[in-house]
Amino acid sequence: MNPARVSLRSVTASVAALAIALFLGGCGEDEWHGKNITGLMPELEFELIDENGDPVTEEVFAGEPVAMYFGFTHCPDICPTTLARLAAAARRLPESIGKNLQLAFVSVDPARDDPDQLERYTDAFSDRMLGLTGTQKQLRALTRRYRVTFGYEEPGADGSYEVSHSSAILVFDAELEPRLMLLDDLNVAQIAEDLERLLEGSRSDS
């Protein structure tokens, strides 16, 4: 055993790793408008209820990529803005790669968002947008899994209250692996480009 050789080998390995990191950082990352989260978080898993009030799990999306947003229907500003951009981007995708993409809106405000309310809200954006919600425990389990959070603010005099929530869209591939985080400042064209690139890539991989 020659210690000089070992350290030389580990130096070589570090240099190689650095070179790969620089290469990925230099060109790979930059092509996405959103954030590439491939391999950073666990695959999609949840127990929630759907727009019919029926219990559902991630199986509802099995084999299909899904773009998921956390919000609440008493959110008239950033939620409709983001959901409308996502729906418009999905419509812009070529039929061959966009047809399987599912859209999901997870309400973190189950006290006000019953299944009927969820259905009315999501139908306004796209008929392929599925509304989901659940108990506090179920919602916390899902949001914690993706390192996002939500909270409720003090109610006003009329009893209404505001909800804070994650502003990003999470995109999962057909294997339900988290792949992209689309931040709220992206426009329709940027979201469409990222979705097209991701879906095209995962299609040719399989």
Next chain:
Amino acid sequence: MKQGKVILASAVVALVALLGGALWWVAQVAPESPLTVDNPRVRMVPGGGPMAGYMEIGNHGDSPIRLVAADSPAFGNVMIHRTVVRDGQARMEHQRDGVEIQPGDSAVFKPRDLHLMLMQPQTELEVGDTVAVVLTFEGIEPADWPIAFTVVPVTSQ
């Protein structure tokens, strides 16, 4: 004879149109209002929840003005909000002190930013409807400015 009458009638119509155009131009341009509200719109949200009101308020006077309140018979409660995104977390902040606009400046109420938070819709609204909103200011007389907002689709940005 008949042709002459037609020409005369055409001339009268043209003159009236010209006069009308001139009057319209004067009304639009001449006595500049110290305050303008451009593109006032309410973005439709189905389901009976709150909707957002957007516009651009221009202060053309020579002293600051402040939007302090808004009220509408079409909604049970109206607040002035700003959406703030910090560390990936979105929330709406109530603008308790209203919104100040310096002379020559404007306040833009737009998606993911300042908005009128129009809560408890009192009637079923449809795209294309007009909604009356009274904006209340400090630093300008009169204080109350009734503005007609147009209901636009939920997908409008």
